[in-house]
Amino acid sequence: MSRVALVTGGTRGIGQAISVTLKAAGYKVAANYAGNEAAAAAFTRETGIRSYKWDVGDHEACARGIAAVEADLGPVDILVNNAGITRDAMLHKMTPQQWREVMSVDLDSMFNMCQPVVNGMRERGFGRIINISSINGQKGQMGQTNYSAAKAGVIGFTRALAQEVAKKGVTVNAIAPGYIDTEMVSAVPPKVLESIIATIPVGRLGTADEIAHCVVFLADDKAGFITGATLTANGAQYITG
Template identity: 55%
Template sequence: MNKPTPDSRLAVVTGGLGGLGIEICRQLAQAGRRVVALDLTSRAERIDAFRQTLAEFGDAVAFEPVDVSDYEACAATVARIESSHGGIDVLVNAAGITRDASLRKMTPQQWQDLLRVNLDGVFNMSRPVVEGMCARGFGRIVNISSVNGQTGQFGQTNYSAAKAGVHGFSMALARETARKGVTVNTVSPGYCDTPMVAAVPEDVRAQIVAGIPVGRLGAPADIARAVVFLAADDAGYITGANLPVNGGYFMSF
């Protein structure tokens, strides 16, 4: 483990209090990054759990509240972080929600709420950080998509559309920033052992696991490992790529 120092690169993780987010923050800190986790403040117990879980890293890991669906709030948060901690070197867009319903029953509100967080949130955070990354000649942006953005899923037209859009965004931005030392990539998790999947009925979860060749749900550590790999200093020749981490649930090239 490389302990973060005051001179270490700075990573920002949206959805940092979530099942995947906390582990991403932990592994980035273990890799020697200073980390700022961003998330909503609606549940104080989640913030306390985050701080206790990552207490070993002390001041090298911090929390900032933000609603990623609000562009002005994101821009202000980025400015505040850069003023307090320095330039942002790594951005991980992991914030996401679900609002499942078949399209025949989906309300405009369910569509709009999800797109504002899962897709607009990627723009809202990337836009204020990318210029500084390009100016400094280094940056790593890793966007969390989903296997369901590749395959589609019943009852998730909103989620699948947003997650497919995340990778389209990543490829386009990768082309814009490649000559500036900034890479932009996507990680597409399969079904993982997180509270979001735990909420799925047990019989449905059993069917999901039966369809995963490795025979288990993913662990948050599986996803975080892929993020840390793409965020590494020496990963500069990988950009515009999608790294699927799904246990073989969906295979393509």
């Protein structure tokens, strides 16, 4: 029987590539989304992957959404916490709402999504939790104190949970993408984008497919000795020890 994978923010951008690549690898995939119903409907028509709407910043909504996925497809074996937003501003101009929105979606979602599935994974003796962090959670980024703090928190959460569930056959890892060629990055003014690419030693943006293949690698049954790790995929723009 195919394992079930749930991808948050799974109908667009990097999440869409993750969902499609997991399906191609033989998993039964469910894709969560927050609000763009037209995009989600088009995604489901084109890929055959079921999409489910809920707010990952809402604990009760996550519990209900996960229950719906499991009723349709079976217990979640692979959870990919990909959903994330930005609300960029310099700290002296940042509003409490901008701070809270990013923390809710990018960091609170770690608890909201993992807590309802982790007991089942422990009981079954298998699970893969893969959390999407960011290069800016590793090095920080001006104008992104909220986002950088949340994505750094994702890495800390990953390391702690990995230790809690390691003996139960559950791995917990993070991926920290650099600048990826998504709609959001493509919307950056050309001169700014050129300056960003100039700082990437490989000389280009990453692709969503490249991040998706990192996910498939970590999700594999044979990746059981890799846990608590952060896989950087940034073209050598930021090298960690």
